C-alpha cells in the first residue's frame with residue numbers, strides 16, 4: 001500500500017511532539033506539520049514549561065497520572081543524555097507553599113516527581129506568610145529550545161514543516177490521508193469547538209541567575225520558575241480574555257507578588273513581558289472523527305485542549321494520539337483493499 005500521508009496541524013508543543021511521536025512509532029508514513037505560527041510565536045513559547053500537573057476534573061485521575069508519569073520518564077531520559085542542553089530540559093528543585101494547610105497533603109503526582117516531602121520548619125522560615133509547604137524536584141522544559149529540538153528530530157525522521165493558515169480542514173483533503181488536529185486555541189474557530197476557551201496568562205521573563213530554586217504559591221497564581229536563560233515570574237489566569245497585548249498594571253502586580261516571595265528579585269534586570277492564551281477545556285480532546293462531505297471522507301484525530309498543563313502531560317497524550325492514528329491507518333488499509341476487490 002502507498003505510504004499514508006499524515007498532516008499534523010499545529011507547531012506548538014502538542015503538534016510538534018505528536019508529529020515526532022508518530023514518525024518514531026509508525027515507520028512507513030509521511031508526516032507534515034502545517035501551521036501559521038512557529039517558535040518563538042506560539043502559546044507554548046510563553047509558558048514556563050514546568051512539569052507540575054494541573055488537576056483536570058473531567059479526566060480520571062489515574063489517566064492524568066499516567067500521562068504525567070510517561071512525560072516525566074520520557075523527559076528524564078532526555079535530561080540524562082548528551083541531548084539535555086540542546087533540548088532545553090533540566091531538573092529544578094524548589095518549594096510549593098500554602099497560606100492555609102491544604103486538604104490533600106500529597107497530590108496525585110507526588111510519587112512521580114523526585115523527593116517529594118513536607119518542608120521543614122527551618123525551610124518555612126523563608127516564607128513568613130505561609131503555614132505549610134512541599135519540597136520536591138521536577139523537570140522544566142525551556143521553550144523555544146525544546147520546540148527547535150523537536151522540529152529537528154522530526155526532520156531527521158523525514159518529516160516536513162509547512163507554514164500555512166487554514167480556514168478549513170478540508171483544504172488538506174487532496175494532499176493527505178489523515179489529519180491530526182493540534183491547533184490549540186485555534187480549534188475554537190477551526191473546529192468550531194465551543195467547549196474550548198482561552199485562559200489568558202501574562203508572565204515576566206527576567207534576568208536573575210542567582211535564583212535557582214522554584215517557588216510556587218499553592219493557589220498556582222504566583223510563581224517563580226528559574227530556567228536555563230532567565231526566570232519566569234507569574235502570573236494571571238483570566239478566563240475568556242483574548243487580548244495578547246501586555247497590561248503594564250498587571251506586570252507591576254506580578255512583580256510585586258513575586259518580590260514578596262523572593263525579595264532579591266528587586267534587583268532583577270532585563271524584564272520582558274509575554275502573554276499567552278491557554279487552550280482550556282474541561283478535558284483534553286483525544287478523539288477520532290470521520291468527516292463526511294458528499295461522498296468524500298476525511299479521517300481526523302483531534303488532540304488539543306491542554307489548558308495550563310500541556311508541558312506536564314504532552315508525551316502521554318501524544319502517545320494516545322499516535323495510537324488513534326494507527327487505528328486510522330488500519331481503517332484506511334481496509335477501505336483501500338475493499339476498493340481493489
Ligand SMILES: Cc1cc2nc3c(=O)[nH]c(=O)nc-3n(C[C@H](O)[C@H](O)[C@H](O)COP(=O)(O)OP(=O)(O)OC[C@H]3O[C@@H](n4cnc5c(N)ncnc54)[C@H](O)[C@@H]3O)c2cc1C
Pocket residue numbers: 009010011012013014015034035036037038042043044045046047048049050051052164165166167182183184185186187190200201202203234235275276277278279304305306307308309310311312313
Ligand atoms: C503564561 C503561561 C504559562 C504556562 N506555564 C505552563 C507550565 O509551567 N507548565 C505546563 O505544563 N504548561 C504551562 N502552560 C500551558 C501550555 O503553554 C499549553 O498547555 C501548551 O503550550 C499548549 O500547546 P499547543 O501546542 O496546544 O498550543 P500552541 O502552542 O498555541 O500551538 C498551536 C499551534 O496551532 C497552530 N494553529 C492554530 N490555528 C491554526 C490555523 N487556523 N491554521 C494553521 N495553524 C493553526 C498555531 O499556529 C500553532 O502552531 C502555560 C501557558 C501560559 C499561557
Ligand SMILES: *[C@@H]1O[C@H](CO)[C@@H](O)[C@H](O)[C@H]1NC(C)=O
Pocket residue numbers: 001002003004028329
Ligand atoms: C510498511 O512497510 C512494510 C515493509 O515494506 C510492509 O510490509 C507494510 O505493509 C507497510 N505498512 C504500511 C502501513 O504501508
Ligand SMILES: *[C@@H]1O[C@H](CO)[C@@H](O)[C@H](O)[C@H]1NC(C)=O
Pocket residue numbers: 037038039040041
Ligand atoms: C514571529 O513573529 C514576528 C512578528 O510578527 C515575525 O517577524 C517573525 O518572522 C515570526 N517568526 C516566525 C519564525 O514565524
Ligand SMILES: *[C@@H]1O[C@H](CO)[C@@H](O)[C@H](O)[C@H]1NC(C)=O
Pocket residue numbers: 076077080
Ligand atoms: C542515565 O543514563 C545512564 C547511561 O546512559 C544509565 O546507566 C542510567 O541508568 C540513567 N539514569 C537514569 C536515572 O535514568
Ligand SMILES: *[C@@H]1O[C@H](CO)[C@@H](O)[C@H](O)[C@H]1NC(C)=O
Pocket residue numbers: 009166167168169170179180181183187190191192289291300
Ligand atoms: C479540526 O477539526 C474540525 C472538525 O471537527 C474541523 O472543522 C477543523 O477545520 C479542524 N481544524 C484543523 C486545523 O484541521
Ligand SMILES: *[C@@H]1O[C@H](CO)[C@@H](O)[C@H](O)[C@H]1NC(C)=O
Pocket residue numbers: 142143144145205206207229230269270271272
Ligand atoms: C530569556 O531567554 C530567551 C531564550 O530562551 C531569550 O530569547 C530572552 O531574550 C531572554 N530574556 C531575558 C530577559 O533574559
